Amino acid sequence: MSHKVGLALLIFTVALTAGELTQYIAFSPADLAITQSDGYTIVQYGRNPNYDDIPGHPSLPMVPLYVVIPPHATVTSFEIVAMDEEVLPGRHLIMPVQPSIPFLPGVSAPFHSPDPEIYEMDRIWPERAVDYRFTGTKGGYRIGVFRLFPVRYLPREGKLFFCKALTIRIEYQDHAVVPLRQTRNQIRFHASDLATMVNNPQDLTAFAPPLRITGHRGSRFLPPGTYEHVILTPTVYKDTFQILADWRTKQGIPSRVFCIESTSVYPGKDVAEKMRNFLQDADTTWGLIFAFIARVDSHTNLPNRQYRRCWGQYSISLYWDSLPCDLYYSDLFRGNPPNPSIHYDWNGNKNHRYGEVADTIDYFSDIYVGMVVLDNANQASRFLRKLLTQESDPDTLFFAKALLVNGVSFSDSFLNKIYNVLPRPPWVADKMYYSGAGNERPSATKFRDSVNAGYGYSAIIGHGTETSMSIGTTYGLSYVGQQTNYDRLNTIIAVCCNPGAFHRASQCLAESMSVAKGGFINVMMNSRYGWVRVAEHYNELFFYKFLPENGNQCSAYVYVGQAFARVKDHLIYRYPKPGQSESNAWKYESFEKNLFGDPANMLPNWSPVLTMDVDHPTQITTGQQSFTVTVSDNTYAPVEDALVCVMKEGEVYDYGLTNSSGQITFQINPQTPGTMYVTVTERNHLRYEGTVTVTGPGASEERRERPTVFALGHGRPNPFALTTAIPFQLPKPVVVTLTIYDIDGREVRRLVDGIKEAGFYTVNWDGKDGRGKPVPSGVYFYRLETDGYTATRRIVRIR
Numbered sequence: 001m002s003h004k005v006g007l008a009l010l011i012f013t014v015a016l017t018a019g020e021l022t023q024y025i026a027f028s029p030a031d032l033a034i035t036q037s038d039g040y041t042i043v044q045y046g047r048n049p050n051y052d053d054i055p056g057h058p059s060l061p062m063v064p065l066y067v068v069i070p071p072h073a074t075v076t077s078f079e080i081v082a083m084d085e086e087v088l089p090g091r092h093l094i095m096p097v098q099p100s101i102p103f104l105p106g107v108s109a110p111f112h113s114p115d116p117e118i119y120e121m122d123r124i125w126p127e128r129a130v131d132y133r134f135t136g137t138k139g140g141y142r143i144g145v146f147r148l149f150p151v152r153y154l155p156r157e158g159k160l161f162f163c164k165a166l167t168i169r170i171e172y173q174d175h176a177v178v179p180l181r182q183t184r185n186q187i188r189f190h191a192s193d194l195a196t197m198v199n200n201p202q203d204l205t206a207f208a209p210p211l212r213i214t215g216h217r218g219s220r221f222l223p224p225g226t227y228e229h230v231i232l233t234p235t236v237y238k239d240t241f242q243i244l245a246d247w248r249t250k251q252g253i254p255s256r257v258f259c260i261e262s263t264s265v266y267p268g269k270d271v272a273e274k275m276r277n278f279l280q281d282a283d284t285t286w287g288l289i290f291a292f293i294a295r296v297d298s299h300t301n302l303p304n305r306q307y308r309r310c311w312g313q314y315s316i317s318l319y320w321d322s323l324p325c326d327l328y329y330s331d332l333f334r335g336n337p338p339n340p341s342i343h344y345d346w347n348g349n350k351n352h353r354y355g356e357v358a359d360t361i362d363y364f365s366d367i368y369v370g371m372v373v374l375d376n377a378n379q380a381s382r383f384l385r386k387l388l389t390q391e392s393d394p395d396t397l398f399f400a401k402a403l404l405v406n407g408v409s410f411s412d413s414f415l416n417k418i419y420n421v422l423p424r425p426p427w428v429a430d431k432m433y434y435s436g437a438g439n440e441r442p443s444a445t446k447f448r449d450s451v452n453a454g455y456g457y458s459a460i461i462g463h464g465t466e467t468s469m470s471i472g473t474t475y476g477l478s479y480v481g482q483q484t485n486y487d488r489l490n491t492i493i494a495v496c497c498n499p500g501a502f503h504r505a506s507q508c509l510a511e512s513m514s515v516a517k518g519g520f521i522n523v524m525m526n527s528r529y530g531w532v533r534v535a536e537h538y539n540e541l542f543f544y545k546f547l548p549e550n551g552n553q554c555s556a557y558v559y560v561g562q563a564f565a566r567v568k569d570h571l572i573y574r575y576p577k578p579g580q581s582e583s584n585a586w587k588y589e590s591f592e593k594n595l596f597g598d599p600a601n602m603l604p605n606w607s608p609v610l611t612m613d614v615d616h617p618t619q620i621t622t623g624q625q626s627f628t629v630t631v632s633d634n635t636y637a638p639v640e641d642a643l644v645c646v647m648k649e650g651e652v653y654d655y656g657l658t659n660s661s662g663q664i665t666f667q668i669n670p671q672t673p674g675t676m677y678v679t680v681t682e683r684n685h686l687r688y689e690g691t692v693t694v695t696g697p698g699a700s701e702e703r704r705e706r707p708t709v710f711a712l713g714h715g716r717p718n719p720f721a722l723t724t725a726i727p728f729q730l731p732k733p734v735v736v737t738l739t740i741y742d743i744d745g746r747e748v749r750r751l752v753d754g755i756k757e758a759g760f761y762t763v764n765w766d767g768k769d770g771r772g773k774p775v776p777s778g779v780y781f782y783r784l785e786t787d788g789y790t791a792t793r794r795i796v797r798i799r
Helices: 002-017 184-195 235-251 260-265 271-286 377-392 412-421 444-454 509-515 535-546 560-570 585-592
Strands: 018-026 032-037 040-045 063-069 074-088 130-138 141-148 151-154 159-173 229-233 255-259 290-296 309-314 319-324 368-374 401-406 428-433 457-461 468-471 473-476 490-494 520-526 593-596 613-615 619-621 625-632 643-648 652-657 663-668 674-681 688-695 724-730 734-742 747-756 759-765 778-786 789-797
Touching (some): 063 074, 063 159, 130 159, 130 184, 141 159, 141 184, 184 560, 229 235, 229 271, 235 255, 235 290, 235 643, 255 260, 255 271, 271 290, 309 585, 368 377, 368 560, 377 520, 401 412, 401 444, 412 535, 428 444, 444 473, 509 520, 520 535, 535 560, 585 593, 625 674, 643 663, 652 663, 724 734, 724 778
Parallel strands (some): 229 290, 368 593, 401 428, 401 457, 490 520
Antiparallel strands (some): 018 159, 074 159, 130 141, 151 159, 625 663, 643 652, 643 674
C-alpha cells in the first residue's frame, strides 16, 4: 500500500512541475540559394553556415533555434507537431562536408568524397528536421538549444525537401536546477541579448530569473555593494585604473578596482581559478555585468599566471592545443541541479584540462569580459588615455566607416556580406581584396594610412603570426607605432592565426595595438589558429550584432564586450554537445578569440556622432526633492534610453534610462552644499557632463551669488520666437564672452564681452544680430568662453 501511495504522489509531483511550449518557425523560400559546382549541388539558407560536423556527410543548411524556458527548468523532450515540407525540383548530388583547415600558408586538405554510407541511403537525411542539443544558462535565463534543418536530402533519389514551416512542442521539467538570482540591470542586459536570439522573446519577462537586490548583504569575502563593472588588476596599476573606475561610476556603471593579489583568499588551484571564483562571487554579490582584466605580460606556466589556457581540439585536422581563453571568465554558471556540492569550474572531470567537451560547459556568456596586457605603467596610462579620448572627445565623423580587408585569394564573400548589410548612407566601406574584386588591393601601407585617415571598424581576413598579419604585405609591430589617429580609433576583428597570442610573444600584435598611442581601441584576435570557413563568420556576425537595423540609428546600448559575447552565444548551436567526446573548429575558435579592450566601451554605429541637448536645474538646495533630467537630440526629439547618472560624493548616487519622452526623474537628498554631477551617455552621441550647484536651504543671497563652478545653462524658451533667456554662472571675477553663432560657425552677435564678478547671470537675446537686424529661423549656437572654460549650447529661432 505504501509503495502505491508513494508512486501516486511521485506522479502527481512530476505532473505539477512539468511544462511545455509550442514554437512555430517559418522558413522563407527567398532565403534559399541553390548553386552548382564541379557536379555538386550547394544549398545555402540565409546567412547561416551549413552543417559541417562530419566530413563526407551532406553539407546542408543548419539554422539555430534558441528557446527561453522558466529559470529553474530543463528541456526533457520535444515533438514535431506539424511540418510543411515540399520537394524541390531536380536531381541533386549534395556537396559533402569538407574538413576545416587553419589560416596557415600552404596548408590545404584533400577533397573529402561523399560518404557512401550516407549517400546510398534510401531514407531522408537527417532523419529529423530538429536536433535538441542541451539546456544552458545565460545570466540566469534558461535556454534550450536546438538545431534545425530546413533542407533535407534523400540521397539515393537525389531529392531535396524544403521545410516552409515547422511547429514544435517542447516539454521541460520544472525545478530541475536552482535558479540564479540576478539584479534588474543584469536581467535587462541579458534580455536585450536574447531578444533577437530566442524564438520566443515575448516570454523573456515571464521567464526572467528571480530578482536579486544588492547593496545590503555581502559574501564571505566581499562587502555589500553594487558594482556592475570590475577592474581586476595587479596592485601596481591600481591607481591608474582607479581613474577608469571613477569614469565608469560617474557614467552610471558603478565600478570598482579589485587587485588580483586580493583574490588569494578564494579557493582554487591557481591564480586563474581564484580570479574566476572572485568573478562568480562579484556576480552574485555585487550584480556584476562587465569584467575588465589588466594582466601582467607573463609567459610562465607556473600557477601564478593570470589567465586560463583551455582545451581546443579538432582531431579531424589533427590540431589540438590549450588556448588562452577569456570565455573561462565569462561563462560563470551552468544551472546546477539542486545540490550545493556541485561547483561549475570548467574542470568537470578533474583532469586539469579545462574546457574539454567532457567538462559539460554550456558556453553562454554570463558577464562581458575584456583585457589588456601590460609591460609597464606607461602602457597602462596610454591605454587609459586612448579610452577616455574615444569616449569624451572623438572625431564625430569617422565611426560609420569600415575597412574590409582580405589578404588571401578566397573568402571575399564573407566581407561582401558585411558590406551588403551596411546602411548606406551614412556608412561607407573600402574593400581591399587580394583577389582584385574589391575597390583596391590591400597592403600594410594602405591599411595604416586608411586607419590614420579615420575608419571606425575593420574586419581582416588573412594569415598571421604572433606579431603580424598578412594583408598583401606584412603589417607588423612597426606599423602599429606609425598609427596617428589619436581621436579616430579603430575597432578591429580578424581571423588571422596567432596575433592574439600574448602568452607566446614578448609583445603580440593585439597587445601592441591595444597599448599603442594611436590606432586601435578594441582588438579581437586569435591566440592560436583561425579556421577557414569558421573564423570568417565571427567577423561577419560581429558587425550584425551592433549595426543599425533597417537603416535606423538603433539607440539600444551595445557595448563591445556585449557584441562580442553575442557572437559567441549565437554560434553555440554549432559547438559540441556537453559531454561529447569530440570538439570542433567552432569551439576552438570561440575559445581562442579574445577581446583586448574594456568591454564597457560603447560601439557607435552612425555618423556623425551628435551632441545631446540636456536640460536640468543648475542650482538646487539641500534636502529631499525630485530632480528631472530631459535629453533631446539635434532635432529636439526626445532621446529614449539615454543613461543618466547623478552623483554627489558620499550623498547622492543614482542612475537610470530616460523614458520615451527623453526624461528621467530621480529622488535625491543632498545633505551639504557643494557640487552634484550630471552625466549622460547614449549611443551615437557625445558624452554630456554637467554640474549642479547645491546650496543650503537657509543660504543668504550673498551665498547663492557665489557659485563654485563655471556653467552655461539652457536658453528658455527653446525654440523661441521673440526673446530667449540664457543663464550662466561664474565662481570668480573673470573676463567673459558670450557669443551667438550661426550653423556655419559665423559670429552673429556678442552678448557679453568684458569683466564680470562672481555670480549667477541671465542674458536675454532678442533674436537680432550685431547690427540690430532680426535673424532668420534656424539653428544657432551660443558659446561662453572664460578663464580656461568653454561651453556651447544649441538654440532654435522660429519666426
